[in-house]
Amino acid sequence: MASSFLSFSLLFITVYTADGFLEATVLRCEFNSTELKDIRYIQSLYFNKVEYARFDSSLGKYVGYTESGMRWADYWNNDAAQLARVNADRAAYCQYTTGIFYQRILSKSVEPYVWLHSEGSSTGNHPSMLVCSVYDFFPKQIRVTWLRDGQEVTSDVTSTDEMADSDWYYQIHSHLEYTPRSGEKISCMVEHASLQEPLVTDWDPSLPESERNKIAIGASGLILGLILSLAGFIYYKRKSQGRILVPSN
Template sequence: MASFFLCLSLLFISLSTADGFKMYVVSRCDFNSTELKDIKYIRAYYYNKIEYARFDSDVGKFVGYTDFGVKQAKYFNSHPGRLAAARAEKERYCHNNIGVWYKNILTKSVKPYVKLHSTTPAYSQHPAMLVCSVYDFFPSKIKVSWLRDGQEVTSDVTSTEEMADGDWYYQTHSHLEYTPRSGEKISCKVEHASLEKPLITDWDPSSDSSMPESERNKLAIGASGLILGLILSLAGFIYYRPVHT
């Protein structure tokens, strides 16, 4: 499964008065794997929404951002015990908890749902466009591609970024501009961590309710003509079949 970047925060202190002054401290772990080298611990100090000092495990000491913050950082750094405790939080707090988060949350995956339909392009050298919409998948990393008679299409394809739905699920949309050819098969191919093998959805023009009515009528007339032709050919073959005596 592809790696993730997740920031989890814990609010330790929150003090406020009737006049609206507020001081709070936020500790968080930034990571993209369970390896200690891929983890950063940050403890940020705020006053009235302004960050005045922080400890960053990549820096290894406290740093101030305002006059007061510079004094506080100097004070914190002058106490070996406090500095050592802050440096130990990366392993004690982040590393130990991230193992639990990965095991119980980040290893889960949800299979995508695919909807394939056609639309008319507003400005294009091609007369038709197909849209492959992929919904309700997790994690966010996904690959959507197009196949034409089994071969991947690399031109006239545009895709959106993976978009969060706000409920842990994601969606994405891929567009293919094309010129229809008789007898061809166009498919949308989706590759995702939740799938054992790629999910391939073939476009069926006859079931595409988004096609213009005139196009559906042409398709129905063409199919009817083909069936009628087969029936007449079969009838003629039976009628003119020589009779052996």
């Protein structure tokens, strides 16, 4: 986690008049550890959705963005007690809350789920594309590599960035373009904080994915046909049993 900053915010809103003049304060903490020196505290002040002033702990003072905001910033920057209070908020609010985040969330890890599949033909001498999709892992940092007969593949490989799923989990997709060779073994290797050892998933080219899909569709159609035939036979039998024979003259 030390390589990138995380952040959380708290919003305070006060409505001053019935006509909707709105004063809002947004407190934001950006951090990459629980050490106070690694925590940046930002207090943004808004009026009617316009930020007019901001305190930034990296500057140690207020900055104004509007005419009135600059007057307020100058006033607060000359108030030693106000600066002492807002600087103390970095430890009282940010450092305390950051410790909770690390203890209850950021120190946890969730193992990834790996799906190895192909795109395009995997037979003959034509290039094919293998996709190693890794889902539902936390934290974000992960390493996905391709192995050919146990050796790392460095060419013809493309990968997406880690993508957030909006639920604290992430996903990533790595693509390998290759020409199938008889007897070779291709694997996708995933290294993550949740794993005690790398997770290696081997590609099974015995039956192309397109063919497996065709078989699945054909089997589904056959089962549906048998069900319809059985239903028709039962209906016919019941109709036959319900007929009344009328003797002819």
